[in-house]
Amino acid sequence: MITLALSKGRIFDETLPLLAAAGIEVLEDPEKSRKLILPTNQPGIRVVMVRATDVPTYVEYGGADLGVTGKDTLIEHGGQGLYQPLDLKIAACRMSVAVRADFDYASAVRQGSRLKVATKYTAIAREFFASKGVHVDLIKLYGSMELAPLTGLADAIVDLVSTGNTLKANQLVEVERIMDISSRLVINQAALKLKQAAIRPIIDAFSNAIERNTVPS
Ligand code: PRT
Ligand code: MG
DSSP states (O other), rough: EEEEOTTTTTHHHHHHHHHHTOOBBBBSSSSTOOEEEBBSSSSSEEEOOOOOHHHHEEEEESSSSSSEEHHHHHHHHHTTTTTEEOOOOOOOOOEEEEEEEOOHHHHHHTTTOOOEEEEEEEEHHHHHHHTTTTTTTEEEEEOTTHHHHHSSSEEEEEEEEEEHHHHHHTTTEEEEEEEEEHHHHOOOOOOOOHHHHHHHHHHHHHHHHHHHHHHHO
8 A cells, every 4th residue: 555645735736636647536625525544546545634744754754655745844844764756846935034014124134133033944944044144033933924023023034935915915025035945755765665666656657747747848
């Protein structure tokens, strides 16, 4: 049995076409079903639904053989014990620094001020500000980062941005782009060796599908 870990929402939705390219069809809709283990049209392959941030953990410890997870989540997890063969180029966004429109970020940085930064992504934020030589107090949050500068909890946030609509709706502006983000296929290293025959064709089908999507025809 091959177990694939996915999370509800954009990762599940955007992985479906890749699965279809590998001849795999998930037989139930996670938005409608309460089941956490979903069967597929292939008796030897099942999908488990976990929180996005738990995907690397499931795959690292073998609760799943493979999974799909954002580069953001992977960096925060550390990536231990995970083979990362493919950038799937799905769930694309960017990791950015944002502040209130009336906060002068550039001069705060120039003056060497200590910044209060709220984020779910403390590893990425710590590394980014250290590389700029900016001193920060990191405040760990688990969601709704956009609220932090509006309430005085923080001067800045580090968060994912895709359309920019959420920032705009909260009068925040993007002042730094830290990195581009997309989702990766991750594989348990032992499973890769022991279940080669079943896993290889999935990697190859995903890889061909990504190429078809990115090469203009
Ligand atoms: O939402 P939940 O707390 O259950 O879990 P999660 O946020 O970890 O999962 P999910 O499904 O929201 O995100 C899974 C992965 O999708 C992330 O790890 C990213 O790699 C990727 N992704 C791509 C995004 C976005 N785009 C995105 N826009 N993840 C989150 N967002 C959020 C962002 O945090 C911000 O609040 O959407 C908001 C900004 O969107 P725009 O379009 O208004 O800019
Ligand atoms: Mg989310």
